[in-house]
Amino acid sequence: MNTPILVSKDQSKAVQEIKVGDYVYVAGLDLVWKQKKVGYSGGSQSSKNTRQPGIIFISYGQEQYLVVTPDSLFLMPDQTLKRADKLTIQDHLLNEKGQKVAIHGVDSGVYRGGFHHIATDTQEPNENLDGHLVIANGIVCADYTLQIKYHGDEHKKEFAEMPTVGSKAYNDKYGVVKDQAIRNKNIDIDFTPSSEIAIPKRPADALAFISEEDAQAHLEYGQFRDHLDPVSRSWIDYLFTQFKLHYPDINFSVDWNNDEVNAYAWISNGERHVQILGGLVRSTTLELEGLALVVAHEIGHHYGGEPTYPGSTLSCEGQADFYGARNVMRKVWFGEFYISVTEKAISQLADFFGVASTDMDKQAAFMGKNTNGCEHPPGDCRIETYNAAVDLKPKPACAG
Ligand SMILES: [Zn+2]
Structure with missing residues (x-):
């Protein structure tokens, strides 16, 4: 203008x-x-x-x-x-x-x-x-x-x-070149560089959507939309607006410039947080529906109840998956929408979990892990959990 x-x-x-x-x-x-x-x-x-x-x-x-x-x-x-x-x-x-x-x-x-x-x-x-x-x-x-x-x-x-x-x-x-004009605010336009937009800082013990190893595999093998892709950004804006209506106590944020493929939930100073990283938003396996289920999982950590991480009120991974798909999604997407959105979400997440499985050695090591505790169940178990939630069946044993 x-x-x-x-x-x-x-x-x-x-x-x-x-x-x-x-x-x-x-x-x-x-x-x-x-x-x-x-x-x-x-x-x-x-x-x-x-x-x-x-x-x-x-x-x-x-x-x-x-x-x-x-x-x-x-x-x-x-x-x-x-x-x-x-x-x-x-x-x-x-x-x-x-x-x-x-x-x-x-x-x-x-x-x-x-x-x-x-x-x-x-x-x-x-x-x-x-x-x-x-x-x-x-x-x-x-x-x-x-x-x-x-x-x-x-x-x-x-x-x-x-x-x-x-x-x-x-x-x-090329390095980060900060322009003097923006820093001095001596220009007559309302522009805020993304590096200066405050994002809540997540603690080291924030709970993730996928494990560190899986996130690394995604970075290596995943495919991503363009860094500034406006469509996926508008999905996130839309989803945060919808979820905030039902979960007003949660601070939703997106760390857009972070290319890592993950999302987090944590509580600090009594405030509940959900943060999604740019790399996950840009993963070509996920669209609006899949991203909605990721956000629902993070909300599931906050309100999913038992079993919880030791010494914490935040739900274990399998429980966050189950509560997210069964309760959170059902609350935000009404009636028939719930079924159609969640089914699309499950199919996108099946694709997403598949990406991390490209490296067979990594997958073998991952599958061999004891997942009966609080940590992330393998991808196929998580899909089974989401399907059980939609069908109003009990949480599968593999999800802890
Ligand atoms: Zn999680």
Whole structure:
């Protein structure tokens, strides 16, 4: 919002004020600029209450900045287009004359406000991308038509190989570059870097959804959605809203930048917590339903009752599974919804537990463990437990 777009040689307009039929300054890869009519203009309502996570902040040039969606595209000196969530301080942006502009910082975080997009037309762009490059706050970037085109499989793959801003792989490679402008709050936009969003700190003895060994196997063998994937993030936002209605005493949180595959329950200072880690949310085996059952398991630790961990009021793993599937899910998903959501959840979790079983040695070692105590039963036992809960049968013996 309010991003100035060049509409003629020496005039710019805030993006949301550009309407269909207005003129805008456009070019192709040759950067020969001319005015062309806008054929598409649309976006989300601008409101200070619209909380948008997974947004990219880029600072560049002479204390300039842009706040964009992760799929926004920028023209690179080698004439390729690069997604905003893949930019690094080693990249250069281009100004309208094709001159390089240094990037000082790239960060992901939460933005309060709306976004607006424009395009000259929605036809398939030609090889030179004629009419589909625009100048936003002095920088050459793609219009909405190109942005949508790049959602396609052919480009998805090339971007998937580049680390995403905020991920561990990215930080390991490029370091965390904190931008001075954000830190000093001397900019007029409401953007909070994800590294500065407070997340409840979990104690070492927090109870996990899966064992450390299994979580490690998932990291090695699992497949994951993109680091900033907006769909799985909206599932979690939705689920936390639903569960909070029924369990208002629990503090729900997501540690989005943590790539580990797990979820936790704990009590500290008398406060109940449930936390889900980014890696688990991004696991391709789980969708809304499977994630719901994971959250239900964590709530099961809090309210599932006996048997509990020694010296604790938190339920053992098998009991958390059983109570989560039988009571928590039934409370949150009413009537027929309970059956359809939980059955989908069970099938996704069967897939999820299967991922950790790819390493046969690891699985053998895991299966041989005594699971009659409080710890995590093997995956097939957990599936059996969920099915028993749906069918209102007793908890299976394997679940402790
Ligand atoms: Zn657990």
